[in-house]
Amino acid sequence: MKTNPGNYFEDFRVGQKLTHATPRTLNHGDVALYQALYGSRFALQSSDVFAQAVGLPKSPLDDLLVFHTVFGKSVPDISLNAVANLGYAEGRFLKPVYPGETLSAHSEVIGLKENSNKQTGVVYVRTHGLNAKDEQVLSYVRWVMVRKRNADAAVPAAVVPKLAESVAPQDLHVPPHLNFDTLFDTALSGSKHRWDDYTAGEKIDHVDGITVEEAEHMMATRLYQNTARVHFNQFSEGKGRFGRRLIYGGHVISLARAISFNGLANAQMIVGINGGRHVNPLFAGGTVFAWSQVLDKQPVAHRKDAGLLRLRLVATKDLPCGEFPDKDDKGAYPENVILDFDYWAVMPRA
């Protein structure tokens, strides 16, 4: 068969390495589409001049554009037969990526656990994104529930990797040439609030809401060359479990991050992904809102210009976030909460 049927749960082995197809040169067009799709306003990714003032050669690509591109590459090999994308961990952005650079990706299977129904199993992979010099620009773990081709197929003994609850600050990469010292202009960045102004535990309602259209999420997901079928095919999804096309979870992360500008304008770069769950699906026509909570604050070793904020970013659909809608004591999420994302950002200090 010449078409790719994707891997089923029983096709995976712990230790297996997968080289993902279609390397991708990201360029100014991808930057503009990302802008048009999410409306992000972080100054570092928006202005070459601002980027140069803080020590970079020019504006780097949005970290999440890099993430989605690498993620998309892994779909045909990892999650073509997935039921659900369950979580992320140990994500680190290791090097800024600039327009004109080419990304490729490979993954290693680090865990496998069949579900008790024997219809599906959980596949844990560590995925690496590389630039043209084969330098790692991104590394993260995700786990995904994948169908078995055959419920009777024998599978290896379960291996569940031990994953860090969060990325340790010393393992995060803050670009060495980035310098928020004296030239960081808060009039241009859009907020006077620096790292010092945030407190662990603090919650921020990002106020704004953005309604999502079918054309938008499909254009985004194709931009990332993500081929998961549930996003594109109304003919088959109309007969499926939701009756609708499901929006790529990464689209929600990018929307929520863009919305979080209003309250976190100086959270200039994402440097780590501690975890993330798509706790409910989003469909076109839904309006996305977001709120954040500061989970932790850490200095950057040997630097006084920049600090690290660990942030929890919660997105909802059709529910403003003034009351910070959240999971209950048992960990169950209201149906309007769609994302619970935990990341490290780097921010200028006073």
Added chain:
Amino acid sequence: MKTNPGNYFEDFRVGQKLTHATPRTLNHGDVALYQALYGSRFALQSSDVFAQAVGLPKSPLDDLLVFHTVFGKSVPDISLNAVANLGYAEGRFLKPVYPGETLSAHSEVIGLKENSNKQTGVVYVRTHGLNAKDEQVLSYVRWVMVRKRNADAAVPAAVVPKLAESVAPQDLHVPPHLNFDTLFDTALSGSKHRWDDYTAGEKIDHVDGITVEEAEHMMATRLYQNTARVHFNQFSEGKGRFGRRLIYGGHVISLARAISFNGLANAQMIVGINGGRHVNPLFAGGTVFAWSQVLDKQPVAHRKDAGLLRLRLVATKDLPCGEFPDKDDKGAYPENVILDFDYWAVMPRA
């Protein structure tokens, strides 16, 4: 509070200067998105080779892309709490902007007038767009009706600036290296009609109509980093005065300008904005048509290759323009007329 609540009427003072956030590098991606959103066909902005034939180093960005970008920057400071954008005046494009250039913007409050209901007031600002050398590329006045936070708040005495009815030809900037002399190829520009062929008073029906989709106007408005809430949030707008998302007025200007190619193909650049009013709202699903009237013709001082046309560009929704729908004797517009825009364009002479 870390989120931006925007300024209310009583927060403004005449003479106040506002530096707007998020400088923005515009590049080839923005050019292509602008193309995909409006379908403009003016040769100068479309072809580097054509631009070089008439003396420019390469295709400049569409003047309205520059306008929307600068306008968008001013929204968080000027019009986040606006009820309506009332008008434009004294707009001048002072220098072509090329892909790769970074724009920033600042504004000065030049007038304030509380409305008699004390709920709102009119704010007049002069906004400047600058390139990375801090050279002005665009300057214009707009006035906008802004809510008061508190109807009882004291406000200063009214100051209403005296604004020019139109920009004087000698104040317009025609790029000095632009040369329409012998190398202007009308087979490539799409029309044989030059400046000499137009007559003051002449009306042109631009014939074509373009239907607008939600995804399109939201992508455009995010491309301009314009954060006005009414454009994006169906959840809240669905309960609002129109029950729908309102389309950014500048989207209509760009659509009407693109449609005007058919009849004004040689109106190569917009060099001045004399005035403009969004006289009725546009919503997704509406089809935009346009007609133009030549208001004035002026030579360019010391030049025989180029002339100036003062044009009135009227856009409608769901109403073809063969009968030139217009305001009545009392100045009231039919509900299908959505834009009345007055600008100067530069055109080749015979």
Added chain:
Amino acid sequence: MKTNPGNYFEDFRVGQKLTHATPRTLNHGDVALYQALYGSRFALQSSDVFAQAVGLPKSPLDDLLVFHTVFGKSVPDISLNAVANLGYAEGRFLKPVYPGETLSAHSEVIGLKENSNKQTGVVYVRTHGLNAKDEQVLSYVRWVMVRKRNADAAVPAAVVPKLAESVAPQDLHVPPHLNFDTLFDTALSGSKHRWDDYTAGEKIDHVDGITVEEAEHMMATRLYQNTARVHFNQFSEGKGRFGRRLIYGGHVISLARAISFNGLANAQMIVGINGGRHVNPLFAGGTVFAWSQVLDKQPVAHRKDAGLLRLRLVATKDLPCGEFPDKDDKGAYPENVILDFDYWAVMPRA
């Protein structure tokens, strides 16, 4: 009249040459939009690094982006008053086009045949796309049914050009620097199946389906500066023969080609178009599927690294292609089949 009414059937003469307006510089933004609109994953057009590994200076533009751009230029002169685009033949891609290059186009009328109803006639044109050095990058014939302005208008005697049933392999242009020899990496290209693995007669169901939205096809068609009215104006089309906007046939070709990656990932470039018919219309909301059949296999003269596949690409709407839906014995197509396209692709050999 200053607006372009387009040519009617009686305005054309065999031998007539038409220079099309609006040369167009294609750049990285066009590449990204093409990506976002179709989701293509062919490695050669996706990665500069991959392109360099096989001998090209960088990723060329997708062949179909070049085709649509050239086609779009011809619309205002050839098909503004068209009833239907009837077919293509003798298409050859003669030189890769890279971001930053400027395309222009001209056409020659090579045939005319009035229909018996005297209301319309068929116009045959050969259209050439050129780069800034006036080198041909693309040449093809299309024929289109065009309205008469006046049924009584006299027309010349019918001339029907003799068109090749397919482009002869020796007339196809495979870029001389393209080298699939040792460095073609099938892990990156997405498939191990090379030219040698395909057999004449073989059919491939490409499995995936993509639903099309109004915003997408209009953005695509404007990107190509194609002004055919039926694609954009719901106000008038709502009263027309379909009650809806008709999707540009080229949008279907690009979708089907992108879908065909799954099964033909190594069909790296389109080098010839033997024929093509849009056998039924597509409207927004329809889901496009595709299947291919290998019609012929030919070597490339003097080369062992690459071979030619002649492929038939059939697209459907709302009909998966597992059973290869096709025309019947009388040549009539089921209503769900929308495209029958015949092209030559170049592929690596083992």
